Amino acid sequence: MNIPSRYDPKATEDKWYTYWLENGYFRSRPDGRKPYTIVMPPPNVTGVLHMGHVLNNTLQDVLIRRARMAGYNACWVPGTDHASIATEAKVVAHLRAKGIEKSDLSRAEFVKHAWAWAHKHGGIILEQLKKLGASCDWARIRFTLDEVLCESVTRAFVDLYERGLIYRGYRMVNWDPQAQTTISDEEVSHVEKRGKLYYLRYPIKGLNAFVTLATTRPETILGDTAIAVHPDDERYAHLRGKTAIVPIANREIQIIQDEYVDREFGTGCLKITPAHDVNDSEIGDRHQLEIIDIFNEDGSLNAHGRHYEGKDRFAARRLIVKELQEKGFLVREVDYAHKVGTSERTGAVIEPKRSIQWFLKMKDLAKPALEAVSNGAVALVPAKFERAYRHWMEGIHDWNISRQLWWGHPIPAYYYGEGPADFVVAQGPEKALEQARKKSGNPDLQAADLKRDPDVLDTWFSAWLWPISVFDGIRRPDNAEMTYYYPTQDLVTAPEILFFWVARMIMAGYAFKRQKPFSQVYLTGIVRDKRGRKMSKSLGNSPDPIALIERYGADAVRVGMLLTAPAGNDLPFDEALCLQGRNFANKIWNAFRLVQRWEIGEKRQPDYAALGVSWFTNRLNQALHQLERDFKAYRISAALMRLYKLIWNDFCALYLEIAKPPYGEKIDAKTASQTRQLFEDILKALHLFMPFLTEEIWQRFARRGEREALIITDMPESKPYDEKLIRAFGFSVQVVSALRHFRSEKNIPNAEKLTVFVSERETHRHFDPVICKLAQLAELRYVDGKIDGAPIVRAGLNEYFIPGEEAVDTRAERAKARAEITHLQGFLKRVQKELDNADFIDRAPESVVAAARKKQADAREKIKRLQRHIEDLKG
RNA sequence: GGGCCCUUAGCUCAGCUGGUUCAGAGCACCUGUCUUACAAACAGGGGGUCGCAGGUUCGAACCCUGCAGGGCCCACCA
Secondary structure (H helix, E strand, O other): OOOOOOOOOOHHHHHHHHHHHHHHOOOOOOOOOOOOEEEEOOOOOOOOOOOOOOOOOOOHHHHHHHHHOOEEEEEEEOEOOOOOOHHHHHHHHHHOOOOOOOOOOOOOHHHHHHHHHHHHHHHHHHHHHHHHHOOOOHHHEEEEEOOHHHHHHHHHHHHHOOOOOEEEEEHHHHHHEOOOOEEHHHHHEEEEEEEEEEEEEEEOOOEEOOOOOEEOOOOHHHHHHEEOOOOOOOOHHHOOOOEEOOOOOOOOEEEHHHOOOOOOOOOOOEEEEOOOOOOHHHHHHHHOOOOOOOOOOOOEEHHHHHHHHOOOOOHHHHHHHHHHHHHHOEEEEEEEEEEEEEEEOOOOEEEEEEEEEEEEEOOOHHHHHHHHHHOOOEEEEEHEEEHHHHHHOOOOOOOOOOOOOOOOOOOEEEEOOOOOEEEEEEEHHHHHHHHHHHHHHHHHOOHHHEOOOOEOHHHHHHOOOOHHHHOOOOOOOOOOOHHOOOOOEEEOOHHHHHHHHHHHHHHHHHHHHOOOEEEEEEHHHHHOOOOOOOOOOOOOOOOOOOHHHHHHHHHHHHHHHHHOOOOOOEEOOOOHHHHHHHHHHHHHHHHHHHHHHHOEEEOOOOOOHHHHHHHHHHHHHHHHHHHHHHOOOOOOOHHHHHHHHHHHHHHHHHHHHHOOOOOOEEHHHHHHHHHHHHHHHHHHHOOOOHHHHHEEEHHHOOOOOOOOHHOOOOOOOOOOOOOOHHHHHHHHHHHHHHHHHHHHHHOOOOOOEEEEEOOOOOHHHHHHHHHHHHHOOOEEEEOOOOOOOOHHHEEEOOOEEOOOHHHHOEEEEEEHHHHHHHHHHHHHHHHHHHHHHHHHHHOOHHHHHHHHHHHHHHHHHHOOOOOOOOHHHOO
16 A cells, blocks of 8 residues: 655545544433533634634534543534624625615624524634534534523523613613724723823803813713812912803803812813713712713714714814914814723724713623632633633723614613613513513503613623523523533633623623533633734735634644743734644654554564663553643643654654664564554544544554544543653663764764773663664663763763774864863852851751762762773873 | 733743653754555654843742733723
8 A cells, every 4th residue: 555655634634634524423312421511602603713713613522522531521613703882883784885874774684684694604713613523513503692692691681680680770871982882991902192282271250260171072072071180289279159251152061079089080070971971970960960962973063062063073173272262262272182981892082972872781790700710710821810800800890781773682671661660571572472461550551652762782692601502501590401411611702702702701700500500611721823913804914824724724724823822811813833743743644654663573672672672661651641741731732742752752753763674674563553553543643633634644554444433532541651761761861872973973974883882880871772772773782881982861860882994083082071070060169159158058958968978979979980991081 | 000921942831739851842954765564654862041130949931029022801990
C-alpha cells in the first residue's frame, strides 16, 4: 500500500465527521453514567464564523471529547441566538438596500422578513462548526425564538413580574437615537471624545448681572429648568432665591442649591436639564423641577427646540453656539476631552432620556449569584475575573429589559386602558383577558380591548435562561433531561460578556432553579490580529476560518488556535500557527507511515528496542499524569504543547529512532506491536485536539470491522512511572547529542564507527544499547582511571572520551575547560557564601542545606577534574 | 475618578506555596544536510543583568514600596 508522504486533511475530514454523525457518537441521552454537559454560547443566528468562535468552540470540543473518552455521558448543546437588536439592524440594512424602509412595513411584515432572513442565514455558523469538528449533539439544536424558548421566556417574565421583580417605570434610560430603542447600561460604552466646554452666561432677573456656567451640551439649554450651585459656595450666595433667564428660550428658571455641584469644576454653576442627563434628572427630582424633553426619537429637536425644531442635535449644537455667540451669551469655549456614552451597537452617542420602560430589579437576584462565586460553587477561570464580577454585582442597577424593536420576544403585557396601572401581565391573551376583567372590574372587556405591549425584550433576557431553557426546564421544571443534565459543568465564553450573560445566567439559575447553571466558567482570551488589534469586519483583519481550514486542515487550525490561547489572555492570532499545526499533523502522519511499512521478521526483540519501550512507556505515563493536571487547571494550551513535545521530541525523534530496525532489516513482532500500542495511546490523548487525523490513523491501524471509532474509546489512564529511569535516559540522550555533535563537527559519516571510552564514576549503563543505536555506529568501552584527552561530554559524573589526537583541538579544548572552571568557581563562591552564612545553616530547611553541600562537593570535584585535564592537554 | 492586570530570548508565553545549575518552552533565526517515515524534515548552534529603583529575607524572576511603559474593566462630574 502506497501512503502519500503528506497528510491530506481533505481526504479524511468529511469522511470521519459523517461517520461519527451517522453512528450517533455525538448524541447524548440520559442514562446511568455521569453527565458532562456544556451549553454552547449561542452565536447570532445570522452570523458567520469568526476566529473568536473557532477559539471557544475548539476549547469546548476539546473538553467534551475528553469527557466522552473519560466515560462521561458527554452532551454539548448547540444553538443560535436571535440577537434581537443586531439582527434587526441587519434586516433593516438589507431591506434598505432593496429600497424598503422599515417604516413602510407593518410589524407583521417586518417580522416575516426577519424570519426569512434568519432562515436563509440561520445556522450557517453551525454548519461551519461542523467543519471544525465540533462534536455537538445536533439533535438538540435550539434557537432562542423556538416555541419552547419563547414560552419559557414569557413564563420567566410573568413569574418575575408576579414576584414583584419586574416593574414598569418612567425612568432615565439610555436612548440610542439611531436604532431608536433603549439599551441597557451594559450596552453603553464610554468613549473618550474630543469636545468643547462652553462657558455660557445667563442673565439674572432683577439684577443687572449674569451667572456663568460651563456645559458640553449647549443645545440642551432649551431644556434647562434650573441652575444649581453648591449651598456652601460663597461666590453665589447672593443668587439665593433669584431666577435666571435661559438665553434663546427666554424662559425664567430658578437658581437652586444642591450639594451635588462640584465647586471646583467650571465656574461652580451647573445648568440643570432633567430630561437629558442622569444627574440632572436626580437633582430635578429632589427639587421638583419641570422636565422639558427637547428631542424627538431620532435625536432631532422637537417643538421645544423652537426655531431649531427638526434639526439634528449636533447640527443644532453648532447653530445654537453661533447664536449664543452673536447675542453675547457665549463667554468662551475651551477644548475638552471627555468620555461620551455611545451605543455599542450603532456607535451613536447615547441620549439619556426619561421614558416608560420595563425594568428588572437586580439586587435580590444578585445575592445568591454573588455568593456562588465567592464560595467557589461557580469558579471563574482564570480567577482574576472574580474580583471584577464581585464588583459589578455589588454595584448592580436595575436592568432595563424592554426594547423598541420588532424582532424578539414580545413583552407579555396587555393594556386595557390609558392609566399607568391599566395593564396586566400574563402568559397569553386568554389569561390576560381574564385578569384584565378582574383587575379593571369590567367583566365586559373583550380581547379586542386589550392592546399588547409593542416592545420586545432585550436579547439577553432570553439568553440568560439558556442553560435551563435548552432542557425545557422553565416550562417543565422537573423533566428527566433537566434533572439529569442540569447543572451543567463547564461554560466557555469570552470575558466581554461576563456581565451581559454569564452573571445573569448565574442569577437566572438561582432565580428559577435554586441551583447554579454550571460549575466552571472558562473565560477565553480575545482573539486579536498580529498587531494586537481586535479582529473586526471593518478592519478586515479577521481571517475566514473556513478558508484557513481549506488551506491547512481543521486539525491544524484547531492546533494553531490553541497553541497560544491561555485563558483570559488576549491572543494575537497569526496564520503561521496554523502552519505549525499542519506541520505537526504531517509529522505524525509520517510516523504512521514508518510504523506501517515495517515488515515483521522472525528475530527476537533487540535490547535497545526493549529499553526504548520501557523508557517511552514511563515517559508516556508521566506525560499523561501531567496532562491530567493541566486539564484540571484548564491549562488547555499547555496540555497541547505538552503533547506536541511528547510526540515530536520523545516519540518521533527518540522512541521511533530507537525502535526502528537497522536499514534493510525487519522488525521483531514484539517491538512492532508494542510500538503500535504506544502509538495508539498517543492518538487517544491527541484526539481531543486533532480529531480527524487521529481517527484516520487509528482506523488504518485497525483491521476491517475490528473496532468502531477512536472518538468513543477510553482515554489511557496514567499509570505509575519511574522518574529515575526517565532521568537516566536523559543522561544517555546527552551522550548521544554529544556524539552527534562530534560527528558533525569532525565530519565523520555515520557509517564510520565511533569508539567511546567511558571513565565511569557512577553507573549509568542501563541505556547503553540505546546510546549505541541512536548514535548510529558507536561502541562504549568502560575504563578505570585516567584517559588521555578531553571528554566530549559528561553525563552525571561520567566522562565520555573519544581517543585520537586528531579528534581534539587542544587549545580550544583548554579554553573551553577554563571557561567552565570560571563559571564553576563563580557558582562555588555563591554556594560557599551561602554555607558560610550561619543564618543560612540555622534557618534554611535541612534539605536545602544538604543540597547546597552536595552542589559544593560536585562543583569542587568538577573543577579538580577540569584542572587535571588542562594539565593533561599541556603534556 | 475607582478598580484590576501585564512588563522574562527577535515573537508568543511557562515559571505552582520564595530554596537542587532556575533563567525555561514553542516559534523565528544561524550553520550544515534531499541520511534508508517525514526538506511541511533531520543534525547542530547562538540568544535574556527576568521593565527601572529601592526594601524585606540566610536566600528574590517570585514578597513589599515607588517609578516608567502597555492593556482591560467599571463609573452620572457638567
